[in-house]
Amino acid sequence: MLLTLLILIPALAALLMSVLPERLLRPVALAGAAVTFGLSAWLLSQLDLQQAGLQFPEFTPWLPPLGLNYSLGVDGLSLPLIVLGTFLTLLVIFNGEKSSPRLFYGLVLVANAGIIGALAAQNLLLFVLFYEVELVPFYLLILMWGGQRRERAAVKFLIYTAISGILILAAFLAMGWLTHAPSFDYGDLQLAALAPTTQAILLALLVIGFGIKIPLVPLHSWLPDAYVEASTPTAILLGGILAKLGTYGLVRFAVGLFPETWGSFASVLAIVAAASILYGALAAIAQKDIKRMVAYSSIGHMGYVLLALAAHTHLSMVGAIAQMISHGLILALLFYLVGIIETKVGTRELDVLNGLLNPLRGLPTTSALLILGGMASAGIPGLVGFVAEFLVFQGSYAIFPIPTLLAVFGTGLTAVYFVILLNRTCFGRLDNATAYYPRVLWPEKLPALVLTLLILVLGVQPTWLVRWSETISQKLVAAIPTTTEIVASIAPSLSSTHN
Amino acid sequence: MVQALERPSSAKLPPVDHPLADIIHRLEAGGAMIPDTPENLMKIIGMYKAYSIPMDFYWRDLLYLGERVFIDPFPFFKYFPTKDYFDLLNHYAGDTADLRIWRGPAHAHPELMEFIEKGETGKLPRLLHHLWHDRINMEFSEDLARAMMWHRMGGQLDVYLDSDEYKAAAHKAIRAYFKRNPLMLALHKLFPDLFLEQARQATYMNVLGLFWEVMAPVFFEISDRYDEGSIRSVKDAMNFLVNGIFAIAGRPIYHHVYIDDEVHVLVPKEKGFMWLYEAAFPYVEAVFYRTAPFRGTKSYNAQANQVPSEQVDFHYGILFADKFPVGTAGIPPTLLHQDMYHFLPQYLRDHFHQHCRGEDDILVQLGIAFQRSMYTVTSAVLQATRAAFYYPLDDPNPEHLMANRRFFIAQMDRFIRPQYGIVDACKIRNVQDPNYR
Secondary structure, eight states, rough: HHHHHHHHHHHHHHHTTTTTHHHHHHHHHHHHHHHHHHHHHHHHHHTTOOOOEEEEEEEEEEEEGGEEEEEEEEEHHHHHHHHHHHHHHHHHHHOOSSSSSSHHHHHHHHHHHHHHHHHHBBBBHHHHHHHHHHHHHHHHHHHOOTOOOOOOHHHHHHHHHHHHHHHHHHHHHHHHHTOOOOOSSSOOOOOGGSSSHHHHHHHHHHHHHHHHHHTTTOTTTTHHHHHHHSOOHHHIIIIIIHHHHHHHIIIIIIIIHHHHHHHHHHHHHHHHHHHHHEEEEEEEESSBBHHHHHHHHHHHHHHHHHHHHOOOOHHHHHHHHHHHHHHHHHHHHHHHHHHHHHHSSSSOBBBTTTOOOTTTTHHHHHHHHHHHHHHHHTTTTTHHHHHHHHHHHHHTTTHHHHHHHHHHHHHHHHHHHHHHHHHHHSOOOTTTTTTOOOOOOHHHHHHHHHHHHHHHHHHHHHHHGGGHHHHHHHHHHHHHOHHHHHHHHHHHEEEEEEE | OOOOOOOOOTSSOOOOSSTTTHHHHHTTTTTTTOOOOOOHHHHHHHHHHHHHHHHHHHHHHHHHHIIITTOOOOOOOOOOHHHHHHHHOOOBBBBBBBSSSSSSOOOSHHHHHHHHTTTTTSOOHHHHHHHHOOOOHHHHHHHHHHHHHHHHHHHHHHHTTSSHHHHHHHHHHHHHHHOOOHHHHHHHOOHHHHHHHHHHHHHHHHHHHHHHHHHHHHHHHHHHHHHOOOOOSSSHHHHHHHHHHHHHOOOOOOOOEEEEETEEEEEEEEGGGGGGGIIIIIHIIIIIIOOOOOTTTTHHOOOOOOOOOOGOOOOOTTTTTSSSSSSSSSSSSHHHHHHHTOOOOOHHHHHHHHHHTTTHHHHHHHHHHHHHHHHHHHHHHHHHHHHHHHHTTTTSSSSHHHHHHHHOOOOOOOGGGOOHHHHHOOOOGGGGGTTTT
C-alpha cells in the first residue's frame, strides 16, 4: 500500500491543482512533493539491504485476460531512483513557476507519479502504461515553457519517445505471447526457453527502445533540442530522472530478463558505450551554448552506465547504478545553475559570458557552484562523480580494457570542456557596460546548495550511495554468464562442427 | 549619450571634428568633462566628502612617514602616527589657518577620530583594528606617492632629487638616522644608493602629504557649501576647485626630517618649489592618468599584451582603472573605495541603495562615482592649466580661442589612444551616460 500511496500522493496533488485557488497552488504542490519525497526516503531507510528480491510488494489482479496486473515492488535498483525522482521534483516545485503555475505544477506532479509508477511496476504492461503516462506531461512541459524552438523540440521528443514506447511494448508483448506466460508479471516470464535468435531480437528491441530514452549514440538526436529548448525545471527532470528510466529499463528488463543474451552482446554494447562517451564529450567541446554543452555532456555520461552494464561485473553494476544517481544530481545542478545564469545575464553564449565570478557585480555563488558542478562531472575525487566513474572504470577494465580506456579518455575530455566553460564564463574581466545583473536571491540559491551538499556528502561518504544496490547487483551479475562461460558453452558445438 | 552642450556666446570657432567633440565644446564653454546634471553634482560632491575624511588621515600619516619614519627598514608601525600628527593644525582650516579654506577645525576631523577609535567592529585596541583591516588603508596613498616617483613626476623637484645638494643632505640624514645602528651604516657605506632611494621615496610621501593637506579642507568646504545650497552645478564645483588651486598654487613644497630632536632639511622651502607645479600637476598626471602597476598586476596584464614597454605609455590611472576587483589594473581602487565607504554622506548612500545591487555592489557604484568626481578634478586642473598658460574662454581673438582648443584637443587625444586598449579602458565615454553606475 505504501508504494501505491507514493504514486497516489503526487497524482492527487496534481488533481487538486485544477480546483485550488492560485495562492494555494505552490504550497499544496510543494506539500505533495515534500510528502512524496519524505515517504520515498523513509522507504529507502526501511529497505532490507540483505534481501535481493522485491520489497514492499503489492499485487492486485486488474485485467487477468490481458495479463495485466497491478503489481508493484521495489529493490535496491529502483528505490534509490525513486528517491532521486521525488527529490528533484521537490526542488523543481520549490523553484516555482510564475507562468501558468496551475498547469505547470499539475504536469510536474503527474510526471512524478508516472516515473514512480514505472520504477515500481513489476508487470511489464503496467510499466509501459506508466512509461507512456509521463510522456504527455513532458511533451507539454517542453511545448509550453520552452525556448524559441520549443515546438520542434517537443514534437521531436514526442516522436522519439513514442517510438521508444512502441518498441518496448512490442518486445514485452512478444515476450508474453512467445513464452505463453500466464501474465506479464516480471516473475512469470520464463525467457530462457526461447531460441537464442528470438532472444537476440527481443533484446535488440529493448536496447533500441531504452537506448532512445537514455539516449545512446546514434539514437540521441532528440536530446540536445529537448534539453536546450526545455525550461530549466523541465531540463532538470528530463536529464535528472527521465533519462534514468532508460538505463533502469536496460538493467531491469534487458539484463534482468535476458542475462545470457546480454552477455553475448556485451562487446557490441561496450563499443556503443565508448562511442557515446567520446561523441558526447567531443560534441560538448564544440558547443558555444553552455546549456547545449551540458546537454551533450549528458550523452557522454550515460555512456558510462552502458559500459558498466556491458561489463556486468559486480563492481561495474554497482558503479552503473551509482552513476545513474550521481549523474542525476550533477546534471540537475548544472542545468539549474545554467538556468540562473540565463535568467540573470540574459544569455547562454560562451562568447558573451565573462567574469561571472566577480564578487560584487557577478554571480559569485552561482559561479562557484558551477565550478564545483563541473569538477563533479569531470570526476574529481571527493565528489560524487568520482565515486561513480571510478567504480565504472574499475569494474569494467578487466572485461573491456580498450572501451574502458576510451571512457577514461572521455573523462579527460569532460575536464576539457568544463575548463573551457568555466574559464570563459566565470573568469576574466566583467564588463561594466553589461554587468547590471540582478542579484541571485537566497531562495534561488537554495536548490543548488542542497544539490551541492549531496554531491559533496556522497563524494566523501560513498557508502551512502552504493550500499543500496550491492545486493541487487550481485544477483543480476550472478545470472549473467561470463565471457569465459559463454565460450565454454559454445565450444563443444564448435568442435563438433569442425569434426 | 553625450548631452547637447551650450556653446560659449563668444565662440568664433567652427565645431571641432573629434571623437570627443562634445566634451571639447563643453570645456570651451567653461564646463567639465562630465555633464552638468544634478545627479552628477550630488555624486561628485558626495564623493569629495567621503574622500576628504580618509584624506585627512592620509596627509597626516604621509607627513609622519616622510618626517619620522623616513627610511626605517622595518616600519611595522608606520600606519600608527603619533598623537602629535592627529593634533597637527591644518594650514588651511581652523582659526590658525594661513589661508582659511574650510570653516571647520584645524585638527583631525571628528568623524575620522571616531572611526579610528571604533571602526566597523567597535571599540578595540588599534592593532586589532589594523590587523582586521578595519581601518584607513594607507597602502593606497603610499602607492600613489610611489606612482609619482616611478613616473619621475615633480617638475623641478624631480631634478633636484638627483642633485648633489639633495644627496648630501640625504646622506647626512641617513647617517644620523642610523647612528646607533652600525649594521645599517655599513650597509649604507656599501650601497649608498640603497637608502638614498628610500629617502627620495620619503620625500615623495611628504610631497603628497603637503598636497593633500590642502585638498582635504577644499573638499570639506565644497561639501559644506553644497549642503548649504551655494554650490548648485558641476561648473560651480569645478570653479571652486580652480579658485582653490590658484589660491594655494604658491605654497612651498619642502621636506624636513626629524631625527632625535634635530631637523634635517632635505628639500628647503627656500628652493621655491611650488605646490601647483611640484605637487598638484604631477599628482594629476601620475595618479589620474598613469599610476604604477601594483604588485601582481603587471605580469597579468603583460600576458594580455596590455602593459606598455615604455614607462611613459603606462596609462592605467584612476581615470582608466577597472572598478572590478578581478583582473584590475592601476592603483588598487578597492582599498580607497573601502575607505570612502565608511564616510559616505547619507544622501549618496541612499542613492546607491536605489540602484544596481544596492548595498551588495556599493563599492563598484562608489568607484564609478569616484571616477566621475576625479574627472571633475581633472577638468579643474585642465581649466587651471588653460588659465595659467593659455587664454580666457571669452577671449575675443579667434587665434587665442584656437590655441585653447588645441590644448583641449591634445588633452582629449590622450583618451582615444588605441595602444594597449587604452581607448576601451578609458571610461570618459561611459561617464557621459547617467545610466553608467
